[in-house]
Each structure stands twice: as structure tokens, then as C-alpha cells.
Amino acid sequence: MNILAISGSPRPARNTAGLMKLIVESAKAHVSNVDAMWCNLNDMTYSGCQSCLACKEPTARSCVRKDALAFVLDVMVASQAWVIGTPVYMGHVSGQLKLLLDRMYGFIGPNWENRLPAGKRVVVAITQGAGEECHRDLAEELAELLGRRGLETRVIRACNMRVDVPVPEFSQAVKEEAAALGKWLAGAL
Ligand SMILES: Cc1cc2nc3c(=O)[nH]c(=O)nc-3n(C[C@H](O)[C@H](O)[C@H](O)COP(=O)(O)O)c2cc1C
Numbered sequence: 001m002n003i004l005a006i007s008g009s010p011r012p013a014r015n016t017a018g019l020m021k022l023i024v025e026s027a028k029a030h031v032s033n034v035d036a037m038w039c040n041l042n043d044m045t046y047s048g049c050q051s052c053l054a055c056k057e058p059t060a061r062s063c064v065r066k067d068a069l070a071f072v073l074d075v076m077v078a079s080q081a082w083v084i085g086t087p088v089y090m091g092h093v094s095g096q097l098k099l100l101l102d103r104m105y106g107f108i109g110p111n112w113e114n115r116l117p118a119g120k121r122v123v124v125a126i127t128q129g130a131g132e133e134c135h136r137d138l139a140e141e142l143a144e145l146l147g148r149r150g151l152e153t154r155v156i157r158a159c160n161m162r163v164d165v166p167v168p169e170f171s172q173a174v175k176e177e178a179a180a181l182g183k184w185l186a187g188a189l
Contacts, residue, residue: 002035002081003035003037003189004036004072004076004079005036005038005083006041006083007085008085008086008100009040009086009094014168015127016127017085019085019127019156019158020083022170022178024036024038025182026179026181026182026186027186028186029182034186034189041096041099042096044069046068046103047065047067048098049099049105052064055106056109056110062074062077063103065103072100073103073104073107077115077116080188080189081123081188082122082123084097085126086126088130093142101145108149114150116151119152121151121154121188122146123154123155123182124146124156125158125178126142127158128158131159132157134159135157143155154184156174156177156178158170
């Protein structure tokens with residue numbers, strides 16, 4: 001698995017998925033034979049972290065919970081590049097994505113060591129209804145969170161994205177940024 005695209009939006013063909021697709025397609029255009037797996041969290045049945053702390057056993061490799069997210073977490077370990085997408089919901093990532101972020105606690109070992117192999121690149125794709133000035137802190141927070149897991153992380157935000165239009169309308173600047181990030185992501189493959 002080369003690229004893993006994880007969407008936290010419940011809508012498979014709207015703003016968030018549209019932005020993620022621009023990035024994935026650009027990455028594919030820059031490397032041959034890219035294998036990409038798309039994962040819509042909203043279609044899956046899984047729970048949040050149960051704070052069982054079994055992931056802190058030295059023999060554990062990640063979260064031990066065996067629901068649909070177990071496979072996604074395995075693919076996160078195996079793939080070199082991730083695109084993680086989310087709409088902003090009430091100032092944060094979607095609930096669908098937050099549960100996954102919590103389950104990534106298992107990527108931290110008992111002595112706070114990173115269990116994820118080094119060298120992965122991640123693009124976080126955020127779409128929001130509000131303008132540029134809103135939710136900057138969310139973008140920074142996600143970059144820092146993933147960076148602490150040893151992931152080389154870039155964030156793109158598509159702002160002023162209306163929730164009530166059937167086809168996403170991205171500005172030229174966002175399209176160009178998404179294309180550049182796809183190229184950057186391809187550098188990890
Ligand atoms: C429940 C809900 C909460 C939202 N909260 C915010 C918000 O706090 N800030 C914001 O800028 N946009 C907010 N929006 C707008 C969406 O983030 C935005 O339209 C996004 O692009 C939708 O993505 P999608 O097309 O993938 O569903 C909200 C939309 C919904 C449905």
C-alpha cells in the first residue's frame with residue numbers, strides 16, 4: 001500500500017472528498033504504479049479508545065481493539081503516505097475522525113516512543129464553511145499532533161466551502177496548493 005486516503009466526512013463526493021481527490025490524483029500523476037486505498041470512516045463501525053491501556057504493553061504494536069478500525073490502523077503502518085480529510089464540525093475535526101485520532105494513541109509505546117516507522121508523509125485536508133481567519137488553530141493543532149508521532153505533516157484548508165452546494169467549488173489557489181501537496185506526498189513513495 002502506498003497512499004492511504006482516510007475521509008472523516010460523512011459525504012463521499014462533496015467538499016472534503018473533493019479536496020482529498022485533488023491531492024491523491026496529483027500524487028498519482030507524479031509516480032508510476034501507485035497503489036491508493038480510500039477509506040470512508042463513516043461507512044465503518046468502530047468505537048473510540050476505551051482507555052484499556054493494552055497498547056502500552058511492550059509487546060503491543062498498536063491499538064489492540066479488533067473492530068473495523070484495526071485494519072485501517074494496520075494500513076496506516078504499512079503505507080508511506082496518508083491523506084487525512086475532515087470537514088470542520090463545531091470548530092473541530094468530525095467525530096468520525098476524532099475516534100480514529102484517539103485510537104492512534106496505540107502508536108505510542110510504553111515509554112512514549114513512536115511505533116510508526118519513520119519517513120511517512122501526511123497531508124491533512126480540512127474544509128470549512130468559515131473564512132480563512134477561522135480555525136487556523138485547528139490546522140496548527142493537527143500538524144503538531146501528527147508531527148509528534150514522527151510524521152512529516154502538511155495541512156491544506158479550503159475555506160468558504162458551502163455545505164449546501166452539490167459540487168465542490170475550489171478556488172484556483174486551493175487547486176494549485178492541492179496539486180503541489182500531491183507532488184510533495186509523492187516524494188515519500
Ligand atoms: C454539523 C456541521 C457543523 C459545522 N461546523 C462548522 C464550523 O464550526 N466551522 C466552519 O467553518 N464550518 C462548519 N461547517 C461547514 C462544513 O465544515 C463545510 O461546509 C465542509 O466543507 C463540509 O464538508 P463536506 O462537504 O465534506 O461535508 C459545519 C457543517 C456541519 C454539517
